[in-house]
Amino acid sequence: MRARVIAGGVVTSAAVLVIGWQLGGQPAVTAQSGAATGSTSGSSSSSGTGSSSSGTGSSSSDSGSSSSDSGSSSSAGSGTSSSVSGTFAGAATQTQFGPVQVQIVVADGKITDVTALQLTDRDGRSEQISQQAAPILRQEALQAQSAKIQAVSGATYTSEGYTTSLQSAIDKAGL
Amino acid sequence: MSVTTFETMGTVVSVRGAATATVSAVRAVFAGYDRRYSLYDPASVLSRIAAGSLRLADSPDEVRAVYALALEWRDRTGGAFTPHRPDGVIDLSGVVKALAIRAAGAALDAAVAPGDSGDASWMLNAGGDVLVRGRHGADPWSVGIVDPDQRDVVVGVVQLDDRRAVATSGTAERGEHVWRRSAPTFRQATVIADDIVTADVLATAVVAGDEDDLRRITGDGTVDVLAFGVDGRVWATPGATGLVRAGSPSPAA
Numbered sequence: 001m002r003a004r005v006i007a008g009g010v011v012t013s014a015a016v017l018v019i020g021w022q023l024g025g026q027p028a029v030t031a032q033s034g035a036a037t038g039s040t041s042g043s044s045s046s047s048g049t050g051s052s053s054s055g056t057g058s059s060s061s062d063s064g065s066s067s068s069d070s071g072s073s074s075s076a077g078s079g080t081s082s083s084v085s086g087t088f089a090g091a092a093t094q095t096q097f098g099p100v101q102v103q104i105v106v107a108d109g110k111i112t113d114v115t116a117l118q119l120t121d122r123d124g125r126s127e128q129i130s131q132q133a134a135p136i137l138r139q140e141a142l143q144a145q146s147a148k149i150q151a152v153s154g155a156t157y158t159s160e161g162y163t164t165s166l167q168s169a170i171d172k173a174g175l
Numbered sequence: 176m177s178v179t180t181f182e183t184m185g186t187v188v189s190v191r192g193a194a195t196a197t198v199s200a201v202r203a204v205f206a207g208y209d210r211r212y213s214l215y216d217p218a219s220v221l222s223r224i225a226a227g228s229l230r231l232a233d234s235p236d237e238v239r240a241v242y243a244l245a246l247e248w249r250d251r252t253g254g255a256f257t258p259h260r261p262d263g264v265i266d267l268s269g270v271v272k273a274l275a276i277r278a279a280g281a282a283l284d285a286a287v288a289p290g291d292s293g294d295a296s297w298m299l300n301a302g303g304d305v306l307v308r309g310r311h312g313a314d315p316w317s318v319g320i321v322d323p324d325q326r327d328v329v330v331g332v333v334q335l336d337d338r339r340a341v342a343t344s345g346t347a348e349r350g351e352h353v354w355r356r357s358a359p360t361f362r363q364a365t366v367i368a369d370d371i372v373t374a375d376v377l378a379t380a381v382v383a384g385d386e387d388d389l390r391r392i393t394g395d396g397t398v399d400v401l402a403f404g405v406d407g408r409v410w411a412t413p414g415a416t417g418l419v420r421a422g423s424p425s426p427a428a
Contacts, residue, residue: 102327114327149332150176150191150311153365154321155345156302162180162187166319166327167300171178171189 084109084175090168104169110148111175114166150175176311184209184272186302190283192309193297197286201279201299208275211238212267225264245270248376253391255384256376272301273342273375280306280371304342306371307335320418323363323403331401331418333367338399340371344378360385364402367415373398 089103105113152167162168179190179198183205190198213219220238223229231239245258245267260266276299287295296309298316307316315336319329323345333341345363364381368374377392381402384392389410393400399415411418 148314149317149319149329150298151189151300151303151305151316151318151341152321152329153300153303153305153318153333153341153343154326155323155343155363156186156304157326158185159182159187162182162302166321166329167187167189167303171180174176174178 084173086173088169088173090165090172091163102164102166102169104166104173106173106175109175111170114169148175181205184213184275184301185215188279188302189298189300191298191311192295193283194286197283200282200286204279204282205275205301208271208278211235212241212271214264214266214268221265221267231265241267241270241274244274244372248380252377252380252384253388255380255388255392257383269379270372270376272304273372276301276304276306276371276375280308284308304340304371304375305335306340308339320365320401333365333418335367338367338369340368340374342366342368342371342374342378344375344382346382359405361389361402361410362405364389364400365415367399368397 085107087103087105102114104111150170152165152170157165157167176191179193179195180187181190181198181202182188183202188201188205190201193201209219210216211220214222214225216222217226220229220234224231224234231242242258242265245256248270249257256269258265258267258269279299279301280297283297283299284295296307296311296316298305298307298311305316305318310316315334318333318335318341320331320333320341320343322328322330335341343363343365346359359382361382361384364378366374366378366381368377377398377400380392381389381400389400389402392398393412396412399412399418400410401412401415401418402410404410
C-alpha cells in the first residue's frame with residue numbers, strides 16, 4: 001500500500017539496505033478513537049482493571065519466582081495460549097507524571113490494542129483519567145503482524161521499568 | 176501458557192514453558208553470574224579486580240575465560256564492542272548477561288525429559304534479550320521489536336523459526352555499557368542470530384559503532400540486523416527487511 005518502505009531501498013552495501021522509512025515522518029500516534037479498540041472493546045473499558053491493580057504499586061517485580069497472575073481474563077493460566085482473550089494491565093508504577101500502567105487487549109492470543117493508562121490519585125484513590133498518553137502499536141503494524149508475540153525486544157528495561165512495560169502485560173496475559 | 180518472572184541483574188527475566196523446579200535452576204544460573212561479574216556488588220570478583228584488591232591473574236579461570244571471550248569479540252567487531260570502560264575498568268556486562276541466558280538455556284534443556292526432547296519448547300526473555308527452543312504451540316516463537324522512541328510500540332515481529340536468539344541494544348537502556356568511539360550513528364539495533372551471545376554482543380557493537388561497523392558485522396551474512404539510525408533511517412539486512420512491514424506493498428498473508 002504505502003511505498004515508503006521500498007522507496008528508499010537503496011543498496012548501500014552487499015548486505016545492508018536502507019529502508020527509507022522515516023520514523024518521524026509518519027504520525028506515530030494514531031487517533032485514539034481508531035478501530036482497534038472498537039472491534040474488541042468488549043472488555044476494554046477497563047476502569048475496573050485499572051483501579052484494581054494499581055494498588056500493587058511498583059513492588060510486584062521483586063516478588064521472586066511468582067507465577068504471573070492473570071489479569072481480568074479467565075483463560076490465561078493453562079493450556080494453549082491461542083485462546084487467551086481479555087484485558088490485561090501491568091502493575092502501576094509511580095513516575096514523575098503520576099502512576100502509569102500499560103494495558104493490553106488480547107483476542108484469541110493476539111494483542112489487538114495497547115494503551116498506556118495514566119492514573120491519578122485523588123481523594124486517596126486511583127482512577128483512570130486518560131488513555132491519550134501513548135496509543136501504541138501502529139495501526140498498520142497491527143494489520144501486518146497481528147501482533148502475536150510472546151516477548152518484546154528493545155532497549156533493556158530495568159526491573160523498575162519492567163512493571164510498566166509491554167512485556168509485563170504480555171506476561172500477565174500468559175501469551 | 177504459564178509464565179514465571181523473577182528479578183536479576185537489574186532487570187526482569189520471563190520464562191515460558193518451564194516447571195517450577197527448572198525455573199529455580201534458571202534463577203540460580205543468573206544469580207551465579209551476577210555474583211561473579213556485577214560491578215554493582217562490591218564483593219563480586221570483578222569489583223575486587225576493579226578496586227585493585229584482586230589481580231586478574233589471580234582470578235578464577237572462569238572469569239579469565241569470560242574476559243578472553245570478550246576480548247575475542249572486541250577483535251571480531253573491530254573494537255566496536257569492548258570490555259574496557261573508558262576509565263580502564265574491566266566490565267564484562269556486555270557478555271555476561273548473554274552467557275547467563277545461554278547457561279540458563281542449557282539448564283532448561285537439561286530438564287527436558289529424555290523421551291520428549293524433540294518437541295520441548297521454552298522461551299527465556301532477560302530484559303529484552305530472548306532465547307528460545309522449539310515452538311509456541313503450532314507457531315514459531317515471536318518477538319516484537321519496539322520503537323526506540325516509544326517502548327510500547329511494536330514496529331516489527333521476529334519469528335524465530337530457524338534462529339533461536341534475538342537481542343536489542345539501544346541508547347535508552349541503562350547498565351548496558353555501550354561506549355561509543357564517536358558521535359552516535361544508531362540509537363537502537365536488533366540482531367537475530369543462532370545464539371544469544373552473538374546476538375547480544377553484535378547488537379551492542381552496532382549501537383557503539385558506525386555505518387562501516389554495521390557493514391562489517393553484517394558482511395558475512397550470518398546474522399540479521401534491524402537498526403534505527405539517529406537520523407531517522409531504518410537499516411535492515413535483506414533477511415530483516417520483512418520484519419518492519421509497516422506500509423509494505425505486499426501485505427502479510
